Amino acid sequence: MGSTGEFGRRDLIKRASALGLIAVPSMSVLSACASGGDSDDNKVDKGTKSEKNPLAVNDSAQLDVVIFDGGFGQQYAKDAEAEYKAAYPKATVKHAATQEIQTQLQPRFNGGTPPDLIDNSGAKQMDLGTLVGKKQLTDLNALLDAPSVDDPSKKVRDTLRPGVVEMGQFEGQETWVLYYAYTVYGVWYSKTNLEKLDAQYPETWDDMLALCEKAKKKGVAGWTYPGKYPYYLPFSLYPFIAKIGGREVLDRIDNLEPNAWKDPAVKAAFEAYYELFKKGYILRGTPGLTHIESQTAWNQGKVLFIPNGSWVENESKQTTPADFKMAVGAPSSLDAKRDKMPFGTLWAAGGEPFIVPKNAKNPQGGMELLRIMLGKKSSQNFIKQVSSLTSLNGGTDGLTLPPGLSASQEALAKAGQNVVNPRIGDWYTALQKEKIGVAALGEMMAGRMTPDETINKIQKFADDTRKDDSVKKYKHK
Amino acid sequence: MQHGKYRFIVGFLAVPLAIYAVFVISPFVQAIYYSFTDWTGLSSDFKVVGFDNYRKMFEDDIFWKSVGHNVLLLLVLPLVTLGLGLFFAFMLNVGGRRRKNAAVAGVRGSGLYKVVYFFPQVLSIAIVALLFQFAYNPNSGALNSFLKAIGLDSVQPDWLGDPQLALWCVMAVMVWSNVGFYVVLFSAGMSSIPRDFYEAALLDGANRVQTFFRITLPLLWDTVQTGWVYMGIMALDGFAVVQIMTVGPGGPDYSTEVLAYFLYTKAFRDGQAGYATTLGVALLIVTMIFAGVVMKLGRRERLEF
Numbered sequence: 001m002g003s004t005g006e007f008g009r010r011d012l013i014k015r016a017s018a019l020g021l022i023a024v025p026s027m028s029v030l031s032a033c034a035s036g037g038d039s040d041d042n043k044v045d046k047g048t049k050s051e052k053n054p055l056a057v058n059d060s061a062q063l064d065v066v067i068f069d070g071g072f073g074q075q076y077a078k079d080a081e082a083e084y085k086a087a088y089p090k091a092t093v094k095h096a097a098t099q100e101i102q103t104q105l106q107p108r109f110n111g112g113t114p115p116d117l118i119d120n121s122g123a124k125q126m127d128l129g130t131l132v133g134k135k136q137l138t139d140l141n142a143l144l145d146a147p148s149v150d151d152p153s154k155k156v157r158d159t160l161r162p163g164v165v166e167m168g169q170f171e172g173q174e175t176w177v178l179y180y181a182y183t184v185y186g187v188w189y190s191k192t193n194l195e196k197l198d199a200q201y202p203e204t205w206d207d208m209l210a211l212c213e214k215a216k217k218k219g220v221a222g223w224t225y226p227g228k229y230p231y232y233l234p235f236s237l238y239p240f241i242a243k244i245g246g247r248e249v250l251d252r253i254d255n256l257e258p259n260a261w262k263d264p265a266v267k268a269a270f271e272a273y274y275e276l277f278k279k280g281y282i283l284r285g286t287p288g289l290t291h292i293e294s295q296t297a298w299n300q301g302k303v304l305f306i307p308n309g310s311w312v313e314n315e316s317k318q319t320t321p322a323d324f325k326m327a328v329g330a331p332s333s334l335d336a337k338r339d340k341m342p343f344g345t346l347w348a349a350g351g352e353p354f355i356v357p358k359n360a361k362n363p364q365g366g367m368e369l370l371r372i373m374l375g376k377k378s379s380q381n382f383i384k385q386v387s388s389l390t391s392l393n394g395g396t397d398g399l400t401l402p403p404g405l406s407a408s409q410e411a412l413a414k415a416g417q418n419v420v421n422p423r424i425g426d427w428y429t430a431l432q433k434e435k436i437g438v439a440a441l442g443e444m445m446a447g448r449m450t451p452d453e454t455i456n457k458i459q460k461f462a463d464d465t466r467k468d469d470s471v472k473k474y475k476h477k
Numbered sequence: 478m479q480h481g482k483y484r485f486i487v488g489f490l491a492v493p494l495a496i497y498a499v500f501v502i503s504p505f506v507q508a509i510y511y512s513f514t515d516w517t518g519l520s521s522d523f524k525v526v527g528f529d530n531y532r533k534m535f536e537d538d539i540f541w542k543s544v545g546h547n548v549l550l551l552l553v554l555p556l557v558t559l560g561l562g563l564f565f566a567f568m569l570n571v572g573g574r575r576r577k578n579a580a581v582a583g584v585r586g587s588g589l590y591k592v593v594y595f596f597p598q599v600l601s602i603a604i605v606a607l608l609f610q611f612a613y614n615p616n617s618g619a620l621n622s623f624l625k626a627i628g629l630d631s632v633q634p635d636w637l638g639d640p641q642l643a644l645w646c647v648m649a650v651m652v653w654s655n656v657g658f659y660v661v662l663f664s665a666g667m668s669s670i671p672r673d674f675y676e677a678a679l680l681d682g683a684n685r686v687q688t689f690f691r692i693t694l695p696l697l698w699d700t701v702q703t704g705w706v707y708m709g710i711m712a713l714d715g716f717a718v719v720q721i722m723t724v725g726p727g728g729p730d731y732s733t734e735v736l737a738y739f740l741y742t743k744a745f746r747d748g749q750a751g752y753a754t755t756l757g758v759a760l761l762i763v764t765m766i767f768a769g770v771v772m773k774l775g776r777r778e779r780l781e782f
Binding site for chain 1: 522615635730747748
């Protein structure tokens with residue numbers, strides 16, 4: 001022993017350990033992904049079909065539920081699970097709640113052992129387009145054709161709000177997703193704070209600008225938005241575009257048609273919003289705020305308007321003053337005479353996408369729980385707890401609604417048939433959130449890009465997505 | 478005497494090597510294999526697509542943007558962190574003059590400073606990032622409040638909301654949280670340098686700068702080099718800070734996007750696990766190149782003492 005080569009033992013060890021150091025981080029990143037096998041024959045036996053049990057649920061099988069623990073919390077689901085237990089006393093229900101839907105569930109999908117019912121929501125939801133494309137979901141038409149819990153003569157399908165079933169379909173007749181909540185998007189404000197300025201919700205854009213100017217003089221900003229998640233801006237911007245140019249403009253955008261974003265309506269809407277920045281009506285520091293921070297500033301009366309969805313009432317409950325009188329407004333008219341759709345045009349759509357995985361052990365149980373949730377009792381429980389509508393049509397009868405929710409109801413009633421539902425976010429998550437939202441709209445509203453530059457940038461993003469073979473494409477029927 | 482040497486070595490190495498092969502090498506190989514597939518990460522069926530992912534990667538603007546950020550981090554982070562670490566360690570150990578009759582000692586209160594510097598190290602990076610996220614809040618954060626307090630009402634940057642600043646904000650946090658470790662590491666290294674060297678230098682009339690560059694740094698070179706590699710790896714990662722602090726995807730207009738975070742969004746949001754492993758392989762290659770360069774450049778005559 002004791003030979004001396006090119007370098008000594010100490011050098012060798014040193015080098016080896018340095019290499020080891022390097023191997024560690026890249027390895028952990030690499031080996032984080034690993035796929036498992038597929039398992040097909042792991043399903044529980046079906047139960048016997050009866051009037052009480054139209055989906056033939058195995059009454060002693062375990063039910064495995066994962067709920068997104070976000071703006072709506074998880075209590076509503078627990079309550080519905082208690083109903084399920086009451087109906088099937090021998091069954092056990094395994095309940096889990098998380099904000100990290102994707103990171104927790106992706107390995108289970110891969111391994112072929114996903115849960116029976118998932119609320120696939122939040123910033124870390126799994127890409128629905130990919131799940132459908134890879135045939136990982138159960139067709140929920142069986143549930144939709146089952147009788148409803150409240151009235152056995154009606155199918156579940158016929159008790160839902162218009163548009164909800166269609167939203168869950170991608171191509172063909174299968175319904176892959178059932179949206180449980182019904183969200184009203186728009187410009188949220190406080191009636192109290194507007195009253196302080198002697199103002200009503202502005203129905204035209206000129207009134208909007210005038211009101212912002214008036215507020216600015218009093219040291220109150222006109223608008224804010226979650227600058228770190230600028231994809232909240234479309235909640236009021238997209239229906240604004242539809243109002244100006246008609247809903248076909250949004251359809252062309254959803255279909256990724258060439259030059260869809262070059263429509264004059266898009267430009268008009270962008271320029272109107274850009275003016276808010278130019279005139280200094282945006283709350284200072286907005287580009288650096290999260291959604292919670294911007295909502296809090298709004299609750300504190302530092303700012304009048306915020307684009308948001310109806311979950312905001314529950315989410316900001318802790319910071320909302322008692323006399324806030326929260327309300328939602330539809331996009332103001334840019335030009336009341338020439339706009340293609342009337343004032344009141346609104347974005348409302350299903351929220352909280354519930355899915356039953358194809359490889360679920362107990363898919364009947366998952367659907368049965370959904371059926372219970374879509375019954376009047378559970379729906380009203382949800383409405384009361386989290387002040388949001390459910391997809392069950394009506395369902396609010398006999399309830400005293402909190403201010404934001406009753407404002408949503410009024411806005412929906414006013415909109416009537418003029419409800420739009422842009423799909424770009426469900427179909428192309430990355431395009432909508434990160435490219436259009438953060439890299440384009442966020443930059444424009446922070447004043448770092450003009451509307452023209454923004455439109456060109458978005459059009460390029462949309463073109464890139466259209467050309468990307470690895471992204472599955474969908475079209476309006 | 479040489480007889481049975483190899484059998485002896487093999488006997489000792491077989492088990493650890495086998496474990497290494499199963500738990501380290503095989504995931505590597507597997508990951509490289511996945512990088513040639515269209516695996517979504519959401520189901521277990523996929524097909525081999527050849528070099529499609531690599532072609533896509535080379536055409537991907539965001540990929541190049543994140544590589545650029547990683548390279549910038551790689552240049553700036555080790556330089557600043559190690560520079561500060563060396564400076565502080567030197568001041569704490571040798572920088573003081575004629576205290577307590579000792580010829581070589583740290584500045585006054587150096588014991589306390591060591592604790593203060595090391596403090597960020599005991600905090601989880603998640604806590605640090607969250608803490609600074611609040612400090613950077615443009616309306617109520619500590620930084621802008623401070624600027625306001627000293628009368629700079631007109632200077633209220635958006636910090637993490639500004640693409641020009643966001644990456645620098647992230648870097649500042651990474652430096653802040655790492656400097657303490659190097660202060661302690663270098664302090665340990667410096668304490669093993671014989672005192673006589675410093676005393677001799679003092680007698681020869683050397684000042685602090687000369688002492689540092691002529692004695693401390695050369696004798697500490699091995700430690701510095703290790704620190705460099707280690708810091709470089711931090712720079713190539715940067716995931717946690719970016720993920721927590723710049724919550725939108727990779728900061729405003731991708732200004733803080735780094736490879737590791739880009740990989741994460743592809744794998745765990747967009748359902749493109751195959752493409753994500755391709756990015757992982759790219760990250761591996763970049764890391765290897767970095768290590769090779771550091772080893773080559775860092776080679777120096779060893780000083781024995």
